Amino acid sequence: MSASLTPRAKFATTLLRTAAALSRATGRGDGSVIGGRVGLIVEPRLLELLAEGRHVVLISGTNGKTTTTRFTTAALEAIGRVATNSFGANMPTGHTTALAKAPKAEYAALECDEHYLGQLLDAARPKVVALLNLSRDQLDRAMEVTALAAKWRQTLQASAGQTTIVANADDPLIVWAASVCQRVVWVAAGQSWTADSAICPNCGAHLDRFGEFWRCTNCGLNRPSPQWSVAHQGEAVVGPDGRRYDLRLQLPGRVNRANAATALAVASLFGVDPAQAAPRLSEVASVAGRYAKVERDGRQLRLLLAKNPAGWLESFDMIDPVPPVVLSLNAREVDGFDTSWIYDVDFTSLAGRKVVVTGDRRTDLAVRLEVDGVDFIVVDDIRAAIAAVPPGPVEVVANYTAFQDIRAEFNRVN
Template identity: 75%
Template sequence: MSGKLTARAKFATVLLRGAAALSRATGRGDGSVIGGRVGLVVEPQLLNLLAEGRGVALVSGTNGKTTTTRFATAAMEAAGAVATNSFGANMPTGHTTALAKQMGAELAALEVDEHYLGQLLEATSPKVVALLNLSRDQLDRAMEVTSLAAKWREIIENQIQETVVVANADDPLIVWAAQPAQRVVWVAGGQNWTADSSICPVCGKHLDRFGEFWRCPSCGFTRPNPTWTVADQGSAVMAPDGSRVEIDLRLPGKINRANAAMALAVAAQFGVSPHQAAPRLTTVESVAGRYATVERDGRRLRLLLAKNPAGWLENFDMVRDGLPVVLALNAREVDGFDTSWIYDVDFSSLRGRHVIVIGDRRTDLAVRLQIDGVTFHVVDDISAAIESVPAGDAEVVANYTAFQDIRKEFNRVN
């Protein structure tokens, strides 16, 4: 790739790498954001130039985009080296750094923040765009989901021509947004959280649901027939040719089996057969610290990230029976300051469990648990939480900055 860059772009890339390296050396982060920022100041078209000539896959959605991108990267590596923003820096600065760090990779799998999808489509001319789901997230500073779906639909209608859209057939908002695309590959990815897609985006009437199938009784808007389907409670994926593809994941939960199906469908657009790709998914054991296990004083804590109502619901599906559960809630800028969304989460599955509550907004969470009849103990921080649970395994479910606080406590980098 470097041979195609202008002298200015090459200089910008050198400065980008230097800034990123300095950030890592001084312990300020992995350098993806500051590196990209420096590079784009020197050459505003750097992202476009670095993406030129590569086979690019973009992955976007409210939940699961980091994991799906990691799965897609592993699968696509069967076709060659893949550049990716593996630490989750999912805005243009992070994308620029990812491509600059991996100049020789002819392929790229990039996680994209939902609000930057149009900009990345224009900058990278991707071969594939994967659309996972849309649910409410940080409404104090983010767009309401139906408005975001309308924005995506407009982007797809006006900006996508040759790009293949791989879309979740079980989410009505995603189906509506993806409809204008000339080429859509539908995946039965599942949708546990349906509170944000109960209304038909076409006519505004209530949708009828029968399991995963949904239909509007008023205008006829309905779930398309998927060509990729999760089968046998997640032990396999049915491919478009009818073949059964066994999957053996190291990541827990129904949502990750759906993410794996999306990744297989993405990789297939690059000529990677699902039977070739599936074994590679087994290599993914932790995603930016998510699902990692940390140990202290005879306790083994598995870390789960939950940023919004849909994410908390999916994580409760992963929590192992009988284990203590630590819940951590902050409300800092990147989390969103409004915690009222916790009243959309059903915590009743935690009744009868040993529950510990920590975080900046632990009292907010305590009130919510009390309403749902969950017995709990409030403590100051993760160290106190560790002391409060018996030796052995425990689960930790935390929102974004609370999750990062816990990772820093254990001095984890990946």
């Protein structure tokens, strides 16, 4: 838990909580961002002061941060209270609010935006950092992915200290970034999207792939042997000692089993017995609305968030093969205005089923589906999409602001 705060920090924390409460009361959001902003204006070191004395893990990557953070929180709760930014406010303002809301929590599991990892390493001084994956995202405003990996590598090298890295052995960009660290625990978390790691990040030569294994024949960078992995048969995670830990996850897909493996690896570094932690992961049914099931007009909709090519491919792996699919695409500021990335997504797996397209950029998405030979209908909004499909299960895949629009329509708060 944080050390005794200075009077200035206590005042900043009080203002933070007040601002956050006002935001919630006026329906402007959960208050994490505005609360943290107010607190940091009053005391710029507030995040550092609130983190002092706690056992912190930072979780970062392009996809899966929120889910892995939720799994990690569930696992760590086996041994104590955990402060966490459970609504995904993953920049310093959100981290500050998360810590301020849980002053007695000994542990903190914080989702961290990829571009703020260095700042959080300095401020929170984490015991563990989990690195999930890196792929293209928000093309018009985000850093090119190899450049981001280089930034991570430089940041990690400069702050080796007492931090242990839990890293995805299947992502060459993650391996290259983490390989400068003294203590790394490797997880076979998989990599369904390989287009952003076709060349070696270290020397620029072509990477050879043989099933799960990859290597650079020029400089020798290669897939390290993982200590943690997802079992090839059944729903289980295999630990460093070869023991299997059965999973009964409510969240679908292999990617979530990989997220669970990372969470168990992280929790074990804090002294949590994986056999004790694994059952707790099965209690996670929805993560900030993702994977939520909504009943509307005789339709049972499952909501899936997909923000970039890797995320859309993972979502297609999760959906059931029979029900109709609603696809919703926006291109607002937080999504990135450039939608050209949809041409990197293979939509052919949707052929032969009922597909409904909506969202601000539904026309862009319709053209893309036509190129892949997928039949579809275009509608104005989610209400029209519901009306266009028969009663029964429906899979809904949407990018960030489209997902939030759909959640607002259903008036969901979690």
